[in-house]
Amino acid sequence: QQQVKQSPQSLIVQKGGISIINCAYENTAFDYFPWYQQFPGKGPALLIAIRPDVSEKKEGRFTISFNKSAKQFSLHIMDSQPGDSATYFCAASNSETSGSRLTFGEGTQLTVNP
Amino acid sequence: DSGVTQTPKHLITATGQRVTLRCSPRSGDLSVYWYQQSLDQGLQFLIQYYNGEERAKGNILERFSAQQFPDLHSELNLSSLELGDSALYFCASSVTGIGETQYFGPGTRLLVL
Numbered sequence: 001q002q003q004v005k006q007s008p009q010s011l012i013v014q015k016g017g018i019s020i021i022n023c024a025y026e027n028t029a030f031d032y033f034p035w036y037q038q039f040p041g042k043g044p045a046l047l048i049a050i051r052p053d054v055s056e057k058k059e060g061r062f063t064i065s066f067n068k069s070a071k072q073f074s075l076h077i078m079d080s081q082p083g084d085s086a087t088y089f090c091a092a093s094n095s096e097t098s099g100s101r102l103t104f105g106e107g108t109q110l111t112v113n114p
Numbered sequence: 115d116s117g118v119t120q121t122p123k124h125l126i127t128a129t130g131q132r133v134t135l136r137c138s139p140r141s142g143d144l145s146v147y148w149y150q151q152s153l154d155q156g157l158q159f160l161i162q163y164y165n166g167e168e169r170a171k172g173n174i175l176e177r178f179s180a181q182q183f184p185d186l187h188s189e190l191n192l193s194s195l196e197l198g199d200s201a202l203y204f205c206a207s208s209v210t211g212i213g214e215t216q217y218f219g220p221g222t223r224l225l226v227l
Binding site: 031032034036041042043044045046049089093095100101102103104105106107 | 116118145147149156157158159162170172204206208211212213214215216217218219220221
């Protein structure tokens with residue numbers, strides 16, 4: 001019940017296109033859903049995060065869509081750029097019972113072709 | 115740069131050995147987390163400390179232990195190392211340790227030969 005499922009495993013888009021990564025969770029007690037971006041040899045860096053009281057959050061070219069009833073959330077990267085090529089992880093945590101331990105999805109390797 | 119520092123960057127050791135990984139959290143952060151990243155297991159939570167006290171435990175092996183010191187830096191001790199322990203070990207920190215952004219360090223890459 002602690003799992004977070006992420007798809008696709010890899011994604012190739014053209015420069016200027018839209019990248020979409022999806023995640024699904026099982027634990028309805030999760031109340032914080034961040035997305036992290038990781039470049040090779042670096043630690044994960046927070047990209048954008050959402051809480052279940054809103055259905056969408058946008059920051060620049062990055063948007064999280066959240067569907068509480070379906071227990072799904074997704075990351076949309078508009079106008080994708082070659083510099084966005086990285087691995088993206090969705091995550092979830094339950095702040096009530098287990099601190100802020102993050103349960104991560106499996107990751108999506110995004111390649112943006114110029 | 116997240117403000118979280120980890121040393122060493124790389125570590126090569128042999129099976130059966132013991133190593134210590136060190137983490138310094140961002141200034142003002144009281145909570146420290148350790149995660150393991152491997153190809154087959156992905157990013158897995160190991161353990162969390164808040165202001166010196168253990169707060170949460172994940173799938174951390176009994177051969178692994180951690181602590182957080184009064185100056186808030188943390189150490190992860192890995193003993194009786196096995197080939198399968200080869201992975202990236204990340205430390206993250208946050209202010210209160212409850213439902214907020216975690217900032218990750220650059221990681222320590224451990225290779226057990």
